[in-house]
Amino acid sequence: AQSVTQLDSHVSVSEGTPVLLRCNYSSSYSPSLFWYVQHPNKGLQLLLKYTSAATLVKGINGFEAEFKKSETSFHLTKPSAHMSDAAEYFCVVSDHLDSNYQLIWGAGTKLIIKP
């Protein structure tokens, strides 16, 4: 069965330091993988997605993620955190089940930026 595990419920970093948000997945097929961001009291916005092209995916706001099939991981990184990055981040796996696709959401990681 497909699943997504975000290994940290909260990550706290200082402004200007690197960000790492971890995501592991399990999938029976060839999945697509997404990272969504949700700022406080806002809706969800797509950060980036992997769809079986390049394994290193660049997204908006300087974020990127690397698809590692051998490790079944899709960790989100950013070289230098900014205060505006404080938000909740969701890792999502999209996979085919029968003739439809199914979205599996991680529980989310709250990113806290310290000044």
Added chain:
Amino acid sequence: EAQVTQNPRYLITVTGKKLTVTCSQNMNHEYMSWYRQDPGLGLRQIYYSMNVEVTDKGDVPEGYKVSRKEKRNFPLILESPSPNQTSLYFCTSSSSGLRSSYEQYFGPGTRLTVT
């Protein structure tokens, strides 16, 4: 502007009083869905619709109904709301349910409180 709209954005109601949350998209998308978001649980899908007159249950459909009479609209109906349906609800749309790589577009959310 391409968007998904939901109404109302905030609703406080009492147990047992039927309510409908409307959702509309202007992107001619075939696929629409409803999620609820609860702390620590991420997003859980309630119902989805692959196209007009085609709807199916997601992970947590109990206590909810949907209809898809027109492509652009996908209302969520709570016939007899209960306090455990207090949550933040998101409507989404995307180009197709058959391709796992398509991005979901999110509405702004509806915060529902059932007392």
